[in-house]
Amino acid sequence: MKCDKCGKQVWSIFINTKYEKLCDVCFNKEKIGETMKFEKYITETGEMGKHDIEKGGDWYDARLELEKVAKKAKLKGEVRPFDQYQGPYFTGGGVKIWLSENPGIYYLVTPSEAFEFDAEEIAAYFKKRMAKKPKVKVKK
Numbered sequence: 412m413k414c415d416k417c418g419k420q421v422w423s424i425f426i427n428t429k430y431e432k433l434c435d436v437c438f439n440k441e442k443i444g445e446t447m448k449f450e451k452y453i454t455e456t457g458e459m460g461k462h463d464i465e466k467g468g469d470w471y472d473a474r475l476e477l478e479k480v481a482k483k484a485k486l487k488g489e490v491r492p493f494d495q496y497q498g499p500y501f502t503g504g505g506v507k508i509w510l511s512e513n514p515g516i517y518y519l520v521t522p523s524e525a526f527e528f529d530a531e532e533i534a535a536y537f538k539k540r541m542a543k544k545p546k547v548k549v550k551k
Contacts, residue, residue: 413432414432414433414434414437415431415432415433416431416433416434416437417434417436417437419434419436457494457495457496458494458495459492459493459494459495459498459499460492461492463492463495463499464490464491464492464499469495470492470498470499473498473499473510474490474499476510477490477499477500477501477508477510477517478490478501479530480501480508480517480530480533481501481503481508483530483531483533483534484530484533484534484536484537485534485537486501486503486504486506486508486537487503487504488501488502488503488504489501489502489503490502497509497510498510504537505521505522506519506520506521507519507520508520508533511527515529515530516528516529517529517530517533519533519536
């Protein structure tokens with residue numbers, strides 16, 4: 412959640428009598444000035460919903476980034492929400508692609524392996540994987 416006054420991303424917020432969401436710093440500034448009465452306190456649970464990855468959501472840009480990586484690797488699937496700490500992930504083609512803490516680097520998780528790749532390496536991995544598939548010969 413974001414503080415309505417300073418815009419800081421926070422996990423816990425205070426709600427004042429004007430129904431503004433405030434971080435602890437902004438809340439304490441108002442409290443010291445005695446301009447508000449403490450109403451309620453909300454703690455972020457970390458859960459993520461589909462609305463978070465849709466247009467206007469906090470994780471929409473991450474969704475677009477994952478879709479771009481998957482398209483580059485010619486994978487079909489979808490981006491799904493997970494949680495506010497790890498972000499959304501792409502699932503399709505028997506794999507999952509997660510964002511990493513390093514921009515431009517992704518975690519590619521297959522049923523038997525896991526890799527830390529950039530978008531080009533993911534595309535190369537699937538290109539190589541598709542080239543290895545045996546061609547089925549049909550006897551006549």
